Amino acid sequence: MKKPVLERPVLLDVQGITRLYGPAKGCEAIDFQLHAGEVLGIVGESGSGKSTLLRVLAGLEAPDAGQVLYRRQADDAGGEDAELDLYAIGEARRRALLRLEWGLVHQNPRDGLRMGVSAGANIGERLMAQGQRHYGQLRASGQAWMRQVELDPGRIDDAPRTFSGGMQQRLQIARTLVTRPRLVFMDEPTGGLDVSVQARLLDMLRTLVRQLGLSVVLVTHDLAVARLLAHRLLVMRRGQVVETGLTDQILDDPQHEYTQLLVSSVLTP
Amino acid sequence: MNGYNFAYLDEQTKRMIRRALLKAVAIPGYQVPFGGREMPMPYGWGTGGVQLTASILGADDILKVIDQGADDTTNAVSIRHFFQRVAGVETTTATTAADVIQTRHRIPETPLRAGQILVFQVPIPEPLRFIEPSEQETRLMHALEEYGVMHVKLYEDIARYGHIATTYAYPVKVDGRYVMDPSPIPKFDNPKLDGNPALMLFGAGREKRLYAIPPYTRVESLDFEDHPFEVQRWEHACALCGSDHSYLDEVITDDQGGRMFVCSDTDYCQSRRGEVA
Amino acid sequence: MYVAVKGGEQAIASAHRWLADRRRGDRDRAEIEVAQIGDQLRLAVDRVMSEASLYDPELAALAFKQASGDLTEAVFLLRAYRTTLPRLAVSEPLDTAGMRIERRISATYKDIPGGQILGPTYDYTHRLLDFLQLAGAEVPPAETRDDVTDAEPCPQILELLNDEGLVEQAIDDGSEPMDITRDPPDYPMERAARLQMLARGDEGYLLALGYSTQRGYGRNHPFAGEIRQGQVEVEIHVEEWDETICVGEIALSECQMINQFGGSREAAPQFTRGYGLAFGHNERKTMAMALVDRALRAEELGEPISGPAQQAEFVLAHADSVDASGFVSHLKLPHYVDFQSELDLLRRLRREHAARQAEVEGARDAASPKPEER
Numbered sequence: 014m015k016k017p018v019l020e021r022p023v024l025l026d027v028q029g030i031t032r033l034y035g036p037a038k039g040c041e042a043i044d045f046q047l048h049a050g051e052v053l054g055i056v057g058e059s060g061s062g063k064s065t066l067l068r069v070l071a072g073l074e075a076p077d078a079g080q081v082l083y084r085r086q087a088d089d090a091g092g093e094d095a096e097l098d099l100y101a102i103g104e105a106r107r108r109a110l111l112r113l114e115w116g117l118v119h120q121n122p123r124d125g126l127r128m129g130v131s132a133g134a135n136i137g138e139r140l141m142a143q144g145q146r147h148y149g150q151l152r153a154s155g156q157a158w159m160r161q162v163e164l165d166p167g168r169i170d171d172a173p174r175t176f177s178g179g180m181q182q183r184l185q186i187a188r189t190l191v192t193r194p195r196l197v198f199m200d201e202p203t204g205g206l207d208v209s210v211q212a213r214l215l216d217m218l219r220t221l222v223r224q225l226g227l228s229v230v231l232v233t234h235d236l237a238v239a240r241l242l243a244h245r246l247l248v249m250r251r252g253q254v255v256e257t258g259l260t261d262q263i264l265d266d267p268q269h270e271y272t273q274l275l276v277s278s279v280l281t282p
Numbered sequence: 283m284n285g286y287n288f289a290y291l292d293e294q295t296k297r298m299i300r301r302a303l304l305k306a307v308a309i310p311g312y313q314v315p316f317g318g319r320e321m322p323m324p325y326g327w328g329t330g331g332v333q334l335t336a337s338i339l340g341a342d343d344i345l346k347v348i349d350q351g352a353d354d355t356t357n358a359v360s361i362r363h364f365f366q367r368v369a370g371v372e373t374t375t376a377t378t379a380a381d382v383i384q385t386r387h388r389i390p391e392t393p394l395r396a397g398q399i400l401v402f403q404v405p406i407p408e409p410l411r412f413i414e415p416s417e418q419e420t421r422l423m424h425a426l427e428e429y430g431v432m433h434v435k436l437y438e439d440i441a442r443y444g445h446i447a448t449t450y451a452y453p454v455k456v457d458g459r460y461v462m463d464p465s466p467i468p469k470f471d472n473p474k475l476d477g478n479p480a481l482m483l484f485g486a487g488r489e490k491r492l493y494a495i496p497p498y499t500r501v502e503s504l505d506f507e508d509h510p511f512e513v514q515r516w517e518h519a520c521a522l523c524g525s526d527h528s529y530l531d532e533v534i535t536d537d538q539g540g541r542m543f544v545c546s547d548t549d550y551c552q553s554r555r556g557e558v559a
Numbered sequence: 560m561y562v563a564v565k566g567g568e569q570a571i572a573s574a575h576r577w578l579a580d581r582r583r584g585d586r587d588r589a590e591i592e593v594a595q596i597g598d599q600l601r602l603a604v605d606r607v608m609s610e611a612s613l614y615d616p617e618l619a620a621l622a623f624k625q626a627s628g629d630l631t632e633a634v635f636l637l638r639a640y641r642t643t644l645p646r647l648a649v650s651e652p653l654d655t656a657g658m659r660i661e662r663r664i665s666a667t668y669k670d671i672p673g674g675q676i677l678g679p680t681y682d683y684t685h686r687l688l689d690f691l692q693l694a695g696a697e698v699p700p701a702e703t704r705d706d707v708t709d710a711e712p713c714p715q716i717l718e719l720l721n722d723e724g725l726v727e728q729a730i731d732d733g734s735e736p737m738d739i740t741r742d743p744p745d746y747p748m749e750r751a752a753r754l755q756m757l758a759r760g761d762e763g764y765l766l767a768l769g770y771s772t773q774r775g776y777g778r779n780h781p782f783a784g785e786i787r788q789g790q791v792e793v794e795i796h797v798e799e800w801d802e803t804i805c806v807g808e809i810a811l812s813e814c815q816m817i818n819q820f821g822g823s824r825e826a827a828p829q830f831t832r833g834y835g836l837a838f839g840h841n842e843r844k845t846m847a848m849a850l851v852d853r854a855l856r857a858e859e860l861g862e863p864i865s866g867p868a869q870q871a872e873f874v875l876a877h878a879d880s881v882d883a884s885g886f887v888s889h890l891k892l893p894h895y896v897d898f899q900s901e902l903d904l905l906r907r908l909r910r911e912h913a914a915r916q917a918e919v920e921g922a923r924d925a926a927s928p929k930p931e932e933r
Contacts, residue, residue, distance in 0.1 A: 532902065
């Protein structure tokens with residue numbers, strides 16, 4: 014049973030984020046907070062600006078205005094600043110953060126995987142970037158993570174292109190989570206997959222999120238996915254947030270008329 | 283030669299290259315961009331090395347040029363002639379007698395001494411190039427020390443072949459900081475890079491980059507703890523000098539598949555034969 | 560015995576003598592003169608000058624002769640010579656609007672001030688071999704007209720659009736452009752540097768890339784706004800006299816493409832430009848260059864990067880024929896040492912593979928019942 018965890022400390026503090034490509038193209042004046050251990054869903058139709066927002070949050074695209082503040086617990090920061098302003102720190106620190114403490118799961122696993130190297134090398138890459146230099150241990154971690162995401166560890170030396178779409182997505186998730194990131198961004202993680210494959214993947218994701226206590230920002234147009242994974246929702250339309258609240262509350266009793274439309278369209282697919 | 287400055291390049295260009303070389307020595311393993319000039323030999327045929335040699339050569343220096351370890355391969359001959367013509371310097375084939383040694387693909391077997399300079403010809407200076415084609419991105423990766431991807435390649439080799447399958451241009455880490463391409467020398471020569479008393483300079487003409495390993499610098503070949511770096515070994519000894527510790531070239535002697543193995547370093551081989559005889 | 564060790568010097572000298580002999584050809588026939596090449600094969604000379612980036616018709620003709628007609632080799636010869644030349648002065652920006660026109664056409668307007676001037680073009684020739692030239696037929700001289708001594712001024716067509724604000728302004732911000740012959744490339748590269756690299760880029764390469772944009776790999780909807788060829792004065796500013804003086808004329812080809820309009824919330828939509836410039840008569844090159852120049856502006860203009868011609872590092876790093884032919888041809892140099900390393904590894908891998916196979920088969924034989932036991 015999902016339970017909001019509002020008493021947890023704020024991990025990500027988003028203040029007035031604007032990134033516009035044209036009128037109502039992009040996102041405008043977005044504010045929200047993500048708490049540690051929370052899964053926040055950003056929902057809306059395609060073109061609502063949710064993917065732009067995710068790119069800004071994930072450090073891939075600087076905003077026109079606003080701040081993304083990442084708050085680490087003082088003991089985790091290891092003497093460094095407990096609060097980091099994502100676009101005020103230098104590119105070096107930002108990339109190190111993305112590589113070491115954050116993770117990003119792309120909608121298309123091909124964007125997140127190295128298609129030319131084996132599954133094991135894909136999972137091991139972030140560990141190697143952290144300085145892990147023992148082949149045997151890298152391999153053992155690779156196999157353990159393949160089991161964790163319900164892939165056959167016997168296929169550790171196979172190239173991702175020999176995997177099905179659903180398996181590639183599992184592999185991407187393993188590759189991202191292997192360093193136990195504190196914050197994970199997911200962009201339509203089940204998009205483009207068959208319904209039956211989607212269901213199993215969602216189930217697995219839900220288990221992983223709970224087991225690892227992950228903090229997640231999840232972008233999806235699919236309210237069923239949001240209902241299953243997210244504690245809280247932001248509903249976006251034309252670059253702006255029109256409604257926020259607990260997932261069940263929003264999906265069962267939407268207040269904004271756009272949300273009502275969105276929810277009703279899910280009932281009549 | 284009439285009409286050209288000493289060692290071909292004009293003094294301004296030489297100064298520009300020397301400034302870049304000083305920077306390279308100050309930041310071991312870092313690729314310094316320089317305003318490479320066209321040379322009267324094709325790119326890829328040693329224009330980078332030739333520009334470096336031309337910039338550091340003095341009238342009293344003795345020059346040795348090798349290609350594949352040999353003084354008599356056509357390109358080594360051609361470059362040696364070039365410097366005889368445009369600089370009039372004395373040349374030698376003896377490693378011990380040379381002040382400056384320009385090389386392609388080998389480090390001499392005879393240990394170098396302090397004061398000597400080894401100039402490498404480099405085709406592709408960027409060790410990350412085959413993983414990341416964009417120069418903008420690789421420069422950023424170097425700046426941020428994002429080198430995990432180098433080990434991805436080595437990991438993949440072991441997973442596929444059971445060994446690290448890179449046999450030449452084997453990447454190294456210089457002074458614990460920059461990952462560097464040692465040019466296409468066989469990995470057999472990599473240990474000679476570490477703590478070498480000579481100054482080692484690397485020039486890539488077409489790519490307009492130069493870099494350096496100052497004397498006595500720590501140079502490590504990338505590897506895994508449980509798959510350490512190792513060099514090639516031969517079951518044979520050199521058929522000419524009997525050396526059992528030098529890099530050997532395989533020579534096909536007839537059309538019946540007959541082969542022999544001989545030192546790739548011709549000067550080393552000849553001097554040993556002199557001693558043996 | 561071991562032949563690779565000795566004989567290199569002798570072989571090189573002999574090869575050079577043989578090459579010179581081949582170049583001279585049949586001694587019963589007159590040797591071709593450099594002046595004839597400059598005169599009768601001038602398009603080849605123009606191309607060599609452009610890609611070598613040195614305006615010297617005589618030396619370009621010499622390079623062409625010395626290279627036995629190999630354009631890439633001739634470009635290389637002239638380029639290697641160019642790099643040794645001192646820099647005496649930097650010219651003022653050339654004013655192509657003041658060009659003494661030989662040819663000038665626009666595909667965007669039927670009638671233009673100054674008129675459409677076809678000039679000496681292959682455009683409307685039927686590509687039929689002229690066998691009379693085999694027989695050495697005399698060519699009648701071209702007719703000249705005396706009544707157009709003072710030709711009408713020929714304003715740049717794009718400047719006409721400028722008056723209405725329909726085409727983007729190319730503004731000189733006064734900054735010193737990078738010099739690609741002195742400074743190493745530093746990506747991303749500013750447009751001035753990109754244009755320099757394209758100007759000395761290989762014509763065939765640029766033609767293929769420009770063509771690819773027309774076939775949909777990064778379309779930019781081009782119109783040949785204006786193509787002009789003719790003589791342009793080169794001026795230098797002499798500080799001692801505080802005066803600008805003309806030091807001579809050079810022949811140039813210029814192409815200004817008008818491309819699809821951009822625009823954003825702030826900027827009103829307007830046509831954009833692609834630019835091509837080359838020494839001599841090099842129309843194909845300038846058109847291709849203008850297409851590629853425009854394609855390389857995709858990022859600046861906020862267009863999606865979808866075609867090879869839009870990828871600046873890819874396009875620019877591989878455009879130079881001296882770079883490219885050098886590095887491709889270096890594969891002819893000995894690689895004994897590296898090959899030996901690979902050979903050694905391959906043998907080892909095959910040995911290990913065979914050992915593993917034998918093990919597997921051994922295990923299978925042991926597991927399966929022997930034939931006689933069946």
